[in-house]
Amino acid sequence: MFEQQDPNQIQLNSEGQLKHFLTTEGLSRELLSEILDTADSFVDMSAQQVKKVPLLRGKTVVNLFFEASTRTASTFELAAKRLSADVLNLNISTSSTAKGETLRDTLMTMEAMHSDMFVVRHSDSGAQHYIAQNVTPDVAVINAGDGRHAHPTQAMLDMLTIRQHKGDFSPLKVAIVGDILHSRVARSQIHALRTLGAAEVRVIAPHTLLPRHIEALGVQVYTDMKQGLKDVDVVMMLRLQRERMLSALLPSEAEFYKLYGLSEDKLQHAHPDAIVMHPGPINRGVEIESAVADGPRSLILNQVTNGIAVRMAVMSMSMSGQTTEAARRAEQHASRTE
Amino acid sequence: MVSGVIKVDALLEKMTLELQNYLKARAIDNPMIIGIRTGGVWIAEALQESLELDSPMGVLDIAFYRDDFTRMGLHPKVQPSILPTATEGRHIILVDDVLMSGRTVRAAMNEIFDYGRPASITLAALIDLNRRELPVQADVVGEVMLLAPDERVKLTGPAPLSIEISKRAD
Numbered sequence: 001m002f003e004q005q006d007p008n009q010i011q012l013n014s015e016g017q018l019k020h021f022l023t024t025e026g027l028s029r030e031l032l033s034e035i036l037d038t039a040d041s042f043v044d045m046s047a048q049q050v051k052k053v054p055l056l057r058g059k060t061v062v063n064l065f066f067e068a069s070t071r072t073a074s075t076f077e078l079a080a081k082r083l084s085a086d087v088l089n090l091n092i093s094t095s096s097t098a099k100g101e102t103l104r105d106t107l108m109t110m111e112a113m114h115s116d117m118f119v120v121r122h123s124d125s126g127a128q129h130y131i132a133q134n135v136t137p138d139v140a141v142i143n144a145g146d147g148r149h150a151h152p153t154q155a156m157l158d159m160l161t162i163r164q165h166k167g168d169f170s171p172l173k174v175a176i177v178g179d180i181l182h183s184r185v186a187r188s189q190i191h192a193l194r195t196l197g198a199a200e201v202r203v204i205a206p207h208t209l210l211p212r213h214i215e216a217l218g219v220q221v222y223t224d225m226k227q228g229l230k231d232v233d234v235v236m237m238l239r240l241q242r243e244r245m246l247s248a249l250l251p252s253e254a255e256f257y258k259l260y261g262l263s264e265d266k267l268q269h270a271h272p273d274a275i276v277m278h279p280g281p282i283n284r285g286v287e288i289e290s291a292v293a294d295g296p297r298s299l300i301l302n303q304v305t306n307g308i309a310v311r312m313a314v315m316s317m318s319m320s321g322q323t324t325e326a327a328r329r330a331e332q333h334a335s336r337t338e
Numbered sequence: 339m340v341s342g343v344i345k346v347d348a349l350l351e352k353m354t355l356e357l358q359n360y361l362k363a364r365a366i367d368n369p370m371i372i373g374i375r376t377g378g379v380w381i382a383e384a385l386q387e388s389l390e391l392d393s394p395m396g397v398l399d400i401a402f403y404r405d406d407f408t409r410m411g412l413h414p415k416v417q418p419s420i421l422p423t424a425t426e427g428r429h430i431i432l433v434d435d436v437l438m439s440g441r442t443v444r445a446a447m448n449e450i451f452d453y454g455r456p457a458s459i460t461l462a463a464l465i466d467l468n469r470r471e472l473p474v475q476a477d478v479v480g481e482v483m484l485l486a487p488d489e490r491v492k493l494t495g496p497a498p499l500s501i502e503i504s505k506r507a508d
Contacts, residue, residue: 017411034414037417038412040418041399041401041417041418044418047453049426049452049454050451050452050453053403053452054403054407054448055402055412058408320407320411320412321411323407323410323411324410324411327410327411
């Protein structure tokens, strides 16, 4: 774990604009809404014959993926390209022992190539904070998932999907189901939902997959699926991370599916208009039944489409925050030298 | 401090007449009006009504196409552009409230072309401040205004529409 300080000291500039996007925690409702509004504009852009805008023309975006990912990496790449940026994709397998040095060296190399933005996925919580604190001032850092800590763009694409289908957050009861313990997505979702004013946020999981003191985040905890899903408007499933199940946190996948897998039967307990979401990739028959994943309430593919729009919004807003910060620095420098 | 308020009704009548003649002379039938947010949309709505056009009106927000992004950053409130029908092969009347440097019109044309290749674009502006920085010329203008360096012009609306000329505070 890297040491962390107040994220907003790093991710906002002096005018309160987004400069890096590291976490949804602590960001204001206004700023989260601005991300969603900007993303909405990019969703509409798909109606254009040319699905590209010139915002990041001439900029270089480096996708630094220290941890494997197909979906997130490809949507970030497409988002950057639709903003007219040049994109460099680097998949770097990292050794856990030399990570501090390696990360710094990698950064310096990328900076020497005059990169303007790093999109980073890393298996260590807080790695992106460390990077944001150590990059040169004009480089924006976007968190594409760090350890168990945060996955803010995934959370915001989920928020966009909910807003498109439900409108106002204030009357909503939302359930997040599955492996809460290992999920950076769940943490980012909880912060975003609470800030955007959802009436009730529930987590549903077995005791072994619940972090201690999760209630402190302002959620209701359920270990029974039927009770937890009662009357909810939104069901957000999480992927059961099989690679993290080695420590015998669960008796078996079949047992998990029986108790916590989202089937048509269990979904009956939710509100009749409830929507179903999943960050993907789906383990069919483990955390979700195929009939539900492919059913009329499922918005899983909408989430993928919205992922591009949200990533475009976050990239253009953080580059904008960097730009205005740089202009302010130049102004200060000019006034000092006059 | 407001140093002058001009009613726009007479200017809109003049623009309507000139646009009718312009379209007739070029045999342009059923054009699509597109207004640039925010003031351009108000003028476009008025022209849409006075020209009695059937085709639904379009709205452009050029925030993603501005040429000052690397200096100014993204404008905080970006609203979606709405072009209700295809622009490909269409005759378009592009409308803005104030034509000054020509940069907004350039950005708007760049955006329009990302929706398709129009047959033609006619530019209509309520006010022309005659301070061009790019070679952009309006086809129909409500009024040319020559302002002093410390004067500013602003369209207020949507109802009633009026033009305010004010002295800059600094």
